Amino acid sequence: MTLPAPQPFRTGDAPLPEIIILTHKLTREYDMGGEVVRALQGVSLQIKHNEYVAVMGPSGSGKSTLMNLIGCLDTPTSGEYWLNSQQVSELDDDALARIRNKEIGFVFQTFNLLPRATALHNVELPLIYAGLGARERRDRAAQALERVGLGDRMAHRPNELSGGQRQRVAIARALVNRPSILLADEPTGNLDSTTSGEIMGVFRTLHGEGQTIVMVTHEHDIAAHAARVVTLRDGVIATDQRRAA
Amino acid sequence: MPVLEAFRLALLTIRAQKLKSGFSLIGVFIGVASLIGAWSIVNGVNRYMTVKFAQTLYGVNTFQLRRRPMFAANVPDSVWRAWRRRPRIKFGDAEAVTAAISGPVVTAWASDENVSVFYGNKEARDIQLTAASERYFDIKNLRIATGRAFTAQENRSGVPVAVLGEAVAKRLFSDRNPLNHSVRIGGIGYRVIGVVEHQGSLLDFPLDRFVVVPAQSPAQSLVNPPGVLDALLVKAPSEEAMRDAIQEAEGVMRGRRHLRPTQDDNFVLETSEGVQRFWAGINRILMVVLPGVVIVSLVIGGVVIMNIMLMSVTERTREIGLRKSLGARRRDVLRQFLAESAAIASVGAGFGILAGVGLTVLINAVSPLPAKLSPASVVLGVLMGTGVGVVAGVYPASRAARLDPIAALRQE
Numbered sequence: 001m002t003l004p005a006p007q008p009f010r011t012g013d014a015p016l017p018e019i020i021i022l023t024h025k026l027t028r029e030y031d032m033g034g035e036v037v038r039a040l041q042g043v044s045l046q047i048k049h050n051e052y053v054a055v056m057g058p059s060g061s062g063k064s065t066l067m068n069l070i071g072c073l074d075t076p077t078s079g080e081y082w083l084n085s086q087q088v089s090e091l092d093d094d095a096l097a098r099i100r101n102k103e104i105g106f107v108f109q110t111f112n113l114l115p116r117a118t119a120l121h122n123v124e125l126p127l128i129y130a131g132l133g134a135r136e137r138r139d140r141a142a143q144a145l146e147r148v149g150l151g152d153r154m155a156h157r158p159n160e161l162s163g164g165q166r167q168r169v170a171i172a173r174a175l176v177n178r179p180s181i182l183l184a185d186e187p188t189g190n191l192d193s194t195t196s197g198e199i200m201g202v203f204r205t206l207h208g209e210g211q212t213i214v215m216v217t218h219e220h221d222i223a224a225h226a227a228r229v230v231t232l233r234d235g236v237i238a239t240d241q242r243r244a245a
Numbered sequence: 246m247p248v249l250e251a252f253r254l255a256l257l258t259i260r261a262q263k264l265k266s267g268f269s270l271i272g273v274f275i276g277v278a279s280l281i282g283a284w285s286i287v288n289g290v291n292r293y294m295t296v297k298f299a300q301t302l303y304g305v306n307t308f309q310l311r312r313r314p315m316f317a318a319n320v321p322d323s324v325w326r327a328w329r330r331r332p333r334i335k336f337g338d339a340e341a342v343t344a345a346i347s348g349p350v351v352t353a354w355a356s357d358e359n360v361s362v363f364y365g366n367k368e369a370r371d372i373q374l375t376a377a378s379e380r381y382f383d384i385k386n387l388r389i390a391t392g393r394a395f396t397a398q399e400n401r402s403g404v405p406v407a408v409l410g411e412a413v414a415k416r417l418f419s420d421r422n423p424l425n426h427s428v429r430i431g432g433i434g435y436r437v438i439g440v441v442e443h444q445g446s447l448l449d450f451p452l453d454r455f456v457v458v459p460a461q462s463p464a465q466s467l468v469n470p471p472g473v474l475d476a477l478l479v480k481a482p483s484e485e486a487m488r489d490a491i492q493e494a495e496g497v498m499r500g501r502r503h504l505r506p507t508q509d510d511n512f513v514l515e516t517s518e519g520v521q522r523f524w525a526g527i528n529r530i531l532m533v534v535l536p537g538v539v540i541v542s543l544v545i546g547g548v549v550i551m552n553i554m555l556m557s558v559t560e561r562t563r564e565i566g567l568r569k570s571l572g573a574r575r576r577d578v579l580r581q582f583l584a585e586s587a588a589i590a591s592v593g594a595g596f597g598i599l600a601g602v603g604l605t606v607l608i609n610a611v612s613p614l615p616a617k618l619s620p621a622s623v624v625l626g627v628l629m630g631t632g633v634g635v636v637a638g639v640y641p642a643s644r645a646a647r648l649d650p651i652a653a654l655r656q657e
Contacts, residue, residue, distance in 0.1 A: 071570070073569075073570060074651055094576075097574040097577075098572065098574075101571065112563065112654070114564060116257075125571050129573050129577060130572065173571070
């Protein structure tokens with residue numbers, strides 16, 4: 001079913017408190033050797049606390065660009081981006097790094113674990129940049145690993161873990177700083193279907209515990225795990241559908 | 246990320262990439278090792294020169310009246326010729342100077358020549374013959390091991406007696422007691438009355454190959470023309486007394502030589518400072534050459550580290566992107582890579598210190614150079630090594646810090 005029109009938002013407003021992510025007429029243009037590529041052409045999107053949203057779209061639709069903007073890895077050409085009641089579209093590099101550290105937990109298609117570090121150390125990384133002491137880091141990283149069912153694999157290096165376990169380490173790392181949103185970019189792209197199901201199970205549990213999840217995928221059966229599917233096409237939102245719970 | 250954390254991480258990375266890190270720290274390793282080794286030599290020789298050399302050749306608070314300096318570095322020919330034209334020091338000069346010095350000093354005459362000393366059919370070649378007065382032994386701090394030194398009376402009357410250096414006694418008499426035997430010097434027999442204690446060597450130069458005879462004995466004709474001596478040795482009880490005595494001696498000598506106030510001295514009053522100046526001249530040359538060597542190897546070390554770090558940044562682009570996505574700020578990444586290159590250099594410097602210390606021990610063991618480890622060189626080695634690492638790391642680290650996280654994450 002199609003959503004009702006989103007809450008009208010005008011420049012100068014502040015988003016309602018339950019809105020975790022709000023983009024307003026977000027555009028992003030790239031200069032590719034003199035040719036301007038308009039990857040996003042005015043995306044307005046609101047995501048509430050504890051929503052589970054899948055972003056879909058063919059390649060070149062702008063979903064990666066949107067993902068990077070939501071993840072504060074990139075800044076928009078124009079428009080507003082509010083994350084957790086804070087307008088982040090205006091922030092500088094260091095402030096963005098802080099937001100990424102505190103508010104966002106990334107899960108990547110290729111896991112992006114440090115190969116020479118143990119699972120525990122990998123999960124500790126965000127806490128290092130948060131400035132936590134060694135003991136607290138270890139405790140919290142261990143908790144996060146237990147939460148994804150890897151309490152007995154903490155001392156293992158990535159090459160001693162299966163693909164599903166690696167992705168669960170990555171999820172633990174994403175969650176360890178208690179972020180506002182879990183941002184997953186094709187989280188099952190490198191996994192077989194059994195393991196994909198396993199990871200989706202983890203996501204479902206997390207969602208059940210109140211975690212807000214935004215997931216980019218091009219697989220419909222993966223997107224089907226989400227409660228809401230936003231489809232992009234040519235840099236704009238084509239459809240925005242909520243699945244009946 | 247705190248600095249300590251960055252350093253810990255850096256050490257982990259180094260440990261994980263032993264071979265690569267090993268290559269990259271070679272330059273700093275060599276630089277620091279050569280710094281410490283070379284410094285040890287200079288330091289050791291320096292100490293030797295100031296403490297042992299100067300005191301052995303001159304004695305404490307002692308000066309010598311001579312025609313020209315005993316040691317001089319880099320003397321032009323014209324100066325040498327002028328020195329050779331100077332009048333010699335006469336017995337009369339020595340007596341007048343001795344009489345004129347008001348303080349309680351000890352004086353001795355001394356003239357040297359290289360001779361052969363014979364006993365029976367045995368010959369000791371290349372022996373320093375010193376024709377000296379009786380206080381020579383006190384001033385030179387030569388203790389008699391067996392027998393006695395000659396007396397003032399023996400000196401005045403020119404009795405042909407001799408005090409042997411240990412090496413000469415060994416050479417001519419082996420293990421037998423040389424006392425009261427007669428050795429021949431310049432065809433004249435001298436009765437051995439004493440042997441001096443073992444003196445060791447100075448920079449591989451043996452100090453026991455000498456014979457001392459009374460200044461006015463027949464040996465005078467071997468060492469100098471009649472009435473002429475090489476040096477008057479004057480030992481004062483303190484440095485201040487020595488300065489005063491030098492002034493008095495200079496006044497007397499200028500008077501005896503009829504020098505006008507505008508004319509320079511045509512004699513020298515040389516203290517151990519003169520030897521030390523001579524050494525300082527050599528030292529200055531070393532101090533220009535050595536830092537050159539050290540700097541070259543440290544620069545090479547820096548370039549190597551910079552290269553390795555650039556490689557490392559390229560190899561770990563994805564890791565940098567990941568760290569940035571997890572909240573690393575530019576300065577965190579910068580610090581991480583700076584710490585890494587500083588750590589590589591510090592480890593290199595650490596090994597360099599070990600090697601430098603080892604080198605010092607080795608030099609002492611196998612060469613005559615008296616190397617002595619200088620703590621300053623160790624401190625400097627650590628500072629320079631780490632400094633090189635930091636400087637070499639700046640460019641690679643700033644490249645890493647500037648990486649765009651999106652592009653970095655996308656890289657394979």
